[in-house]
Each structure stands twice: as structure tokens, then as C-alpha cells.
Amino acid sequence: MPETLDFYFDFMSPYAYLAYQKLPGLADEFGLRLMPKVIDLAGTKTAAGNTGPRNVDIPPKIRYLKVDLQRWAQRYGVDLIFPRSLESQRLNKGMFFASDRDMVSDYLDAAWSLAWASGADMSDAAVLANLARGLGWPEAEFLAFVDTADAAARYEASSLEAQNRGVFGVPIMMIGDEMWWGNDRLGFLRDFLLERI
Template sequence: MAQDNLSSSSKKVRKEVEMYWDLGSTNAYFALKLIRPVLARHDAGLVLHPFNLGHVFRLHNYVLMEEPPAKIANRKRDLARWAEKYQLPFRFPTRFPIKTSRALRGSLVMRRHGLELAYVDAIMSAYWERDDHSVADYAGLRTVAAGLGVDPDAFEAECESAEIREQLARSTDGGLARGVFGVPAMFVGDELFWGKDRMEFIEDELGRR
């Protein structure tokens, strides 16, 4: 299982948190930020699992944003509160939702280079902080890959390969088999925690291990 430790130390990590994520999830953006201090306090590693929300939504006949306008407006205000509280440069993008399968496959390619977490951070920042929806397509993803020192032509070719496509399908199906219904979904062992506001519970579980 691939790991992204948040330290350059080569010492063995005693604990880990697994996180299922999707670029199109506001709460996954926040969770990736808020999990960092929790991991640091427990000397724990982070294992990332791309999870294709678009596929899962279609599977369950769920249409994003088809909710009462008042609820959507309140959600956006609530997100702004989270950004203010934790001093994060979050801004709701002008183009939402976006197709994320290319970006998700890109994370699996970057895993091979040991750059998975750096890549995910980069695309999350682009979309949720700078309103850069180009990361939905290769035009933006190639730039991210190049910025991380990976040849963009090779990156795109690998993203389109049958092997990487199958890996994303397995990652998503594996999450469904474990009970994942949305993201961010985080596991400590077999315990599932869903949402950006579950950090206290994750910390408690890490403390017990």
C-alpha cells in the first residue's frame, strides 16, 4: 500500500490514517488541511485513496446541487466560516461541479514518482483557492506535473493507460466495499470517519492505538 508520510524521516510509521478523496469535494479540501496537525501529533502517516464521486453519484442516482436554494446558500456560507476559522484561502469556484476522473488518475501516476501528496495539494489549491478549473483537464494537469518535475507527455500517457484507469476503478470500488459513501472518508484501522468535522474522533482513535 502506497503511503505519503508528512515527514522526510525514514523511520517506521507506527500509525496511519487512510483518506478517500475527490478533487470535486469541498470537504475533502478542508480535511486535507485539518488532518495535518492531527497526524503530526501522533507521528502518523497518511494514505490517500482516490474515489470517483461522479461514478458513485451516478450509481446512486444522485444529482449534485439539486437541492433547495436556501440549503445551497447556507452550505456556501458555512464553508466560508470554516475558511475564516482556520485561516485558509478557500474560495468557492465559479465553475462547479467539474469532471475529476483525469485528476484522480493523475494522483495514481504521481504515486509512482513519490509525489502523490504534493500533486493532490497542488490541484486542490488550484481549484479551491485560485478558482483554476483547468485542473479538470490535461491542460492544467500537465502544468502541475511539470511543476513537480514530471514529464507532462509521459504523465498524460500514463493517465490514459488501461492500467491506471483500472487502478482508479479498483480504488473506488474498494472504498464502496468498505462502506465509503462520500468523501472525505477516513479510516483508522477499520473505523470509518466521514467529513471534515471528525478530526477530534480521529485523534481519539489514534490515541487509543
């Protein structure tokens, strides 16, 4: 069984979107099994003691971040359009529906694309229905699932597992107990992997 590269993310995070552009290729290059792990970012930050304002609530910071994000998107050669909503709970919970169907990779590609490459409202039922349809899933079944107690419990368990490993934000990548936080730390992750060859 290949060694695991754990990737903690929330679809609300543009930096997690950017990191995902590189992580599958990095995992393949070094023979790792990429394990995407969706978490509730807001709850995880609170659990870690980060109770400060959100980036979007700090006008000078969000202005800068939007410029920074475009720089990264240009470097990676991908589109990045700020979505109409950062309410990601339902899209996040859809990961478990995808997992049950062994379609996590397909779901990640489609969900990241609609949220950050297209700027769609990730909380909108019509957007979610279109996502399900594109993946060949019954729309009503998918929409019902993301609002179930089962989806909520699995989402909470995933977030708690992350918190127990010391996760405090996203994107966080982990190999064993080694941790890298942020899209801008992928170079350090690569260095770590190269040093082990």
C-alpha cells in the same frame, strides 16, 4: 511500521480539501501514516444507493454550502474559491502517476491548491499541464497517462476497495474498521486518538 490513517477523497469535494488541511498534521502528531486514497465519488455514492441529486443541483443547499465552506476556510486560515468545474476524473487519476514517482504529498498539495485555493478548472488540459510542469514532470507524459486504460483500471480498483470497506462519501477517514465521515468529524477522530494514549 506506523499505523495507517486512510483518507478517502475525490478532488471534487471541498470538504475533503478542508479535511486535508488538518490531516497531515494530525497524522504526524499521533505517529500515524497518512494514506490518501482517491476514489470516484459519484460512482461510490451510486454503489452505496445514494442516487439523489448532487448538492450543486439543489440551489438552496448549494447557496448554504458555499457560506458554510467559507466559514470553515476562515477557521482554518486557507483560501477557498469554488472551481470552474467539478470534473475531477483526470486530476484524480493523476494520483497514480504521482504514486509511481513517490510524490503523492507534493501532488496533493499542488492539486488541492489549484482546484480549491485557486478555483482553477481541474478538467482543463492547460491547468493539468501546468500542474505537471510545476512538479517537474513531462507535461505530455502526464496528460497521456491520465487518459490511459491503466489509470482508469487503478482508479476503478481504488474505488471498489473503498466501497468494499463501506465508504459511501468523502472525506472519510478510517483507522482499521473505525470510520469518520466529514471534515466536521476531525474532532471525533482526535478524541479517539487521545483516548488510546
